Amino acid sequence: DVKVTQSSRYLVKRTGEKVFLECVQDMDHENMFWYRQDPGLGLRLIYFSYDVKMKEKGDIPEGYSVSREKKERFSLILESASTNQTSMYLCASSTGQGYGYTFGSGTRLTVV
Amino acid sequence: LAKTTQPISMDSYEGQEVNITCSHNNIATNDYITWYQQFPSQGPRFIIQGYKTKVTNEVASLFIPADRKSSTLSLPRVSLSDTAVYYCLALSQGGKLIFGQGTELSVKP
Numbered sequence: 001d002v003k004v005t006q007s008s009r010y011l012v013k014r015t016g017e018k019v020f021l022e023c024v025q026d027m028d029h030e031n032m033f034w035y036r037q038d039p040g041l042g043l044r045l046i047y048f049s050y051d052v053k054m055k056e057k058g059d060i061p062e063g064y065s066v067s068r069e070k071k072e073r074f075s076l077i078l079e080s081a082s083t084n085q086t087s088m089y090l091c092a093s094s095t096g097q098g099y100g101y102t103f104g105s106g107t108r109l110t111v112v
Numbered sequence: 113l114a115k116t117t118q119p120i121s122m123d124s125y126e127g128q129e130v131n132i133t134c135s136h137n138n139i140a141t142n143d144y145i146t147w148y149q150q151f152p153s154q155g156p157r158f159i160i161q162g163y164k165t166k167v168t169n170e171v172a173s174l175f176i177p178a179d180r181k182s183s184t185l186s187l188p189r190v191s192l193s194d195t196a197v198y199y200c201l202a203l204s205q206g207g208k209l210i211f212g213q214g215t216e217l218s219v220k221p
Contacts, residue, residue, distance in 0.1 A: 103155025
């Protein structure tokens with residue numbers, strides 16, 4: 001089975017801090033995605049990547065950036081964390097066919 | 113991307129069959145219907161996918177009529193552990209998963 005590992009399960013950061021959320025997948029998937037999930041808003045796509053060093057904006061990229069230096073790793077960066085970025089962050093990967101995404105367990109980030 | 117519409121919540125009892133219907137009137141020719149399940153504090157998990165007619169796996173069945181404007185996820189004999197949010201998505205090959213609100217299924221003893 002594909003495994004998607006997110007580095008932290010829970011994270012508490014201060015407003016203005018630069019925050020790195022790491023995601024690693026172990027099945028050589030081309031595509032990787034970052035979502036955030038909030039009550040009443042569902043899952044929203046932040047950024048995605050179809051290949052190393054490639055990135056595409058999702059529906060809500062403002063305040064975020066990403067890095068994909070290696071195929072297996074996709075990092076989400078909060079340049080200057082704000083309280084409205086408190087959320088559950090989910091990473092996913094998929095094959096090039098785009099079916100059967102595998103999600104990580106999520107990182108619950110609290111910005112205080 | 114096709115917009116999907118599904119009930120916000122459903123209640124059921126253990127042992128019953130649950131059918132969750134999803135509407136996707138503007139589905140594209142090359143879109144597949146894909147269902148995901150999400151438990152609290154976990155990422156969504158792929159359940160089943162189909163293009164038309166009926167698909168069955170060890171977890172669920174998926175019924176898609178000929179016009180493909182709707183689909184029904186069928187969960188046989190649900191248990192308490194099937195309490196989760198179920199998402200219906202229309203997805204093309206190589207496409208992005210765009211989630212709607214999902215259906216919150218509550219299974220009671």
